Every structure is written in C-alpha cells, then in structure tokens.
Amino acid sequence: MVFKKMLGAFGVGGPSVDTVLSSPSTRPGLVLGGQVNLTGGSHDAEIDHITVGLVTRVELDGAEEGDALVEFHRVGVASGLVLREGQQLSLPFQVMMPWETPVTDLYGQHLHGMTMGLRTEVAVRGAVDKGDLDPVYVHPLPVQERILDAFGQLGFQFKAADLERGHIAGAHQTLPFYQEIEYYAAPQYAHGVNEVELTFVTNEHGVDVVLEFDKRGGLFTGGHDSFGRYHAAHADADHLDWAAHVDTWIRQALDGYQNLHAGHGYNPPVQGYGAPSYPAAPAGYGQPGYGAPGYGYAAHGHPGGHYQEEHHHERREGPGMGAIAAGVVGGAALGFAGGMVADEVFDAFGDDEGGDEEG
Structure with missing residues (x-):
C-alpha cells in the first residue's frame, strides 16, 4: 500500500513507496517475499536506507501494564540510493520468518486477539518515514x-x-x-x-x-x-x-x-x-x-x-467475545473466531507508531 504520510515526512514532491507482498500468507520458518516499488517525486532524493520489519502487538504486565507495538524482526532492502526525479525502481526482498513467529490464522479463520503486519521504513536525508502496515497471515506448521x-x-x-x-x-x-x-x-x-x-x-x-x-x-x-x-x-x-x-x-x-x-x-x-x-x-x-x-x-x-x-x-x-466452540468437523475446522477482515484486524494497531518498541 502507498504510504499515507510520505508527504509529511519528505515534503511536497517527495518519493512515493508501495510495498507489495508475493503472498501475505506464510508460516514460521518460511520466506515471506515481496518488492518495494519506488517512484521518484519532483526532485532527486538521496535514500539512506530502506528496511522492512515484522510488527505485532504485545501485552505488557507490571508497571507498564497495557500493550505495545513491537517490531521483532527487521531486514534491510537497500541503502545508499539516489532516486531520480520521476524514476521508478522495484527492489525485491525476502524475510525469513522466525521459527517462533506466533500463529495468527487457522483454516482461514483469524485468531481473535492476534495482529501481524509488515512495515516498510524509508530514510531520506535523515528523515525517517515508518509507512503503513501490510497485513501478514501466519498459519501453523x-x-x-x-x-x-x-x-x-x-x-x-x-x-x-x-x-x-x-x-x-x-x-x-x-x-x-x-x-x-x-x-x-x-x-x-x-x-x-x-x-x-x-x-x-x-x-x-x-x-x-x-x-x-x-x-x-x-x-x-x-x-x-x-x-x-x-x-x-x-x-x-x-x-x-x-x-x-x-x-x-x-x-x-x-x-x-x-x-x-x-x-x-x-x-x-x-x-x-x-x-x-x-x-x-x-x-x-x-x-x-x-x-x-x-x-x-x-x-x-x-x-x-x-x-x-x-x-x-x-x-x-x-x-x-472470542469464545467459540473449537469442535473439529472432519478434522478440518476448529471454530476459531473468524469473520475479521484485514482492516478490522489492523484497527488494533492504532496510530501510535511514536510509542512502539523494537524487539
């Protein structure tokens, strides 16, 4: 998805970025692939780095009771680029999913309480833009x-x-x-x-x-x-x-x-x-x-x-709200809470990127 806050970070006429996943569905230990598509703005831009990171929401206990947005795995896509005016670049990437990546989906049903996304970060001359989240669906091994x-x-x-x-x-x-x-x-x-x-x-x-x-x-x-x-x-x-x-x-x-x-x-x-x-x-x-x-x-x-x-x-x-009988029908369905589309799932992230943590 195209960054919504790109103009705010880089000024009018800055570059635009669209991250596209080959498939948003994956499993622990597999490769999540995709490409970052760049389009130059009205002037050349010096790109310090581009990274993609897996982001999820984690419950906190004790004095910090609540929850926090945590980036727990990051991969570099490119660094030291000059994006010319109007130029289009497509940069492929691969993210090896950690073996401990939590499961978010089972038999096409979303597990109530789980959120997972891939966030693309672009730095241009020291200005960093943490872009929108592309949903990622992690199925069990x-x-x-x-x-x-x-x-x-x-x-x-x-x-x-x-x-x-x-x-x-x-x-x-x-x-x-x-x-x-x-x-x-x-x-x-x-x-x-x-x-x-x-x-x-x-x-x-x-x-x-x-x-x-x-x-x-x-x-x-x-x-x-x-x-x-x-x-x-x-x-x-x-x-x-x-x-x-x-x-x-x-x-x-x-x-x-x-x-x-x-x-x-x-x-x-x-x-x-x-x-x-x-x-x-x-x-x-x-x-x-x-x-x-x-x-x-x-x-x-x-x-x-x-x-x-x-x-x-x-x-x-x-x-x-997430309590649904987990009866197996022919071993093919567990009755996990479903019906949640991507937009509803990602409402749980909120607009709080300034307060996120990095794992």
Whole structure:
C-alpha cells in the first residue's frame, strides 16, 4: 500500500513507496517475499536506507501494564540510493520468518486477539518515514496444526490468543515475547481445570509445548496453576495420534500436580523413539511430501515454574467475545473466531507508531 504520510515526512514532491507482498500468507520458518516499488517525486532524493520489519502487538504486565507495538524482526532492502526525479525502481526482498513467529490464522479463520503486519521504513536525508502496515497471515506448521486439532477433538473451547512479554524458563527462546492460546476446559477435565493456555516454542527440529492449567479450587482451597512441558518433532506431524497424546499430556500434568501436593513427588515418564529427522533448512518444509519418515517424540511433565519474568496477568472470567466452540468437523475446522477482515484486524494497531518498541 502507498504510504499515507510520505508527504509529511519528505515534503511536497517527495518519493512515493508501495510495498507489495508475493503472498501475505506464510508460516514460521518460511520466506515471506515481496518488492518495494519506488517512484521518484519532483526532485532527486538521496535514500539512506530502506528496511522492512515484522510488527505485532504485545501485552505488557507490571508497571507498564497495557500493550505495545513491537517490531521483532527487521531486514534491510537497500541503502545508499539516489532516486531520480520521476524514476521508478522495484527492489525485491525476502524475510525469513522466525521459527517462533506466533500463529495468527487457522483454516482461514483469524485468531481473535492476534495482529501481524509488515512495515516498510524509508530514510531520506535523515528523515525517517515508518509507512503503513501490510497485513501478514501466519498459519501453523503441520505439527502445530495437529496439536491445535487435537484440542478441538478433545472438546476444548477456544477463548482468545495474545502475546505476553517475557521468556519461558528453560526454553531456548529468541523472541522477546511468547504466544498464549487460551481455551476453556473440555468437559472431561472441567472437574479440575478452568482454563488451559497453550504456548509453542518452535525451532527447526520441532516444538516445545508448554501448557498452563488454571486449576479449579475446592470448597476450602483456592485454585492453583499447574504446568506441563512436552516436545513434538516436525517429522511426527502425520505419524502420531495427536488427540491421544494431548490427552496424555494433560492427564500427566494434572496427575503430577496432585502427586506433588500429596507429597509423593513426581517423575513423569519420558518416551523416546529416535532423533528428529526434520531438516534444519526452512526450505525443506512446505514442499510436497513434507513429514518425512522419522520418529522423534518425548513427553516431559513439568509441574514446576513456568516463566522467568512476572506472570501474574489478571484472569479474564466468563466467555469473552472470542469464545467459540473449537469442535473439529472432519478434522478440518476448529471454530476459531473468524469473520475479521484485514482492516478490522489492523484497527488494533492504532496510530501510535511514536510509542512502539523494537524487539
């Protein structure tokens, strides 16, 4: 889209910029491609640099409670250019999506609470213009998709998704935030659990799956949180019964919590079937035949600490606007909150670029 504020930054007769994505849909670990189209104005312009950056909105806790616009990945497109009067240039770029990029869309439905965009920044003689946001739709990797499918098959109801600032203890996390996908508990677990929050920490080999359970309190006891941590290999996306595995994960974590508080200790079983065979290169994913044979699965119950930074955000009770039953129909739909067009999604960014952060 053409920059709306170009004249304000560079003066009347300055250059115009239009960033075009080859496709706005992508997945973690893939390449997001496009081109920056420049059109010279009424006079020559010395362009210091052109960059593109992935931008999203992150929840803040503590003293800075609220949210912030965060650019978490940036790629240079060009630098040291002279754009002549009326000249037209097309500059291609490729953005390697970080493996930990949060998911925003599933089966064509937008996850309520998520926003993602690509912003083009142009600097002309020291004047910097942060342009409009082009929407980016991040779909899950196959193994992430299978796990989300499993939650729907087990009867969990999607509540909302958001990004929390901070790091998960013990996880090899590269981004300054993590995604939480929140569910209302399925009936078979509702006697002990109110809600479940799911977090993926992904790399080229697989995903660490972190589950946080908001436990239901008894008559004389308050509710408590408990946690489970597990691992799933990319190569196992099409080789496991994920509904059965997710059910096992949940019951392990809840049983471990009960045993721990009963004074018995907890040593969860670890199942291993060999090393992951998923190729490290992102290009190996997304091609026909993805999911090469190979078994690499381990389950690790982790009822201990979860987050290194404070994680005391207020619980939101009751079925919010994003609460839609996540029932799977033929394994092809989860019922996530949909119907949000790009303009509505990007209203959430607002006009607050002066207060954004860079991750």
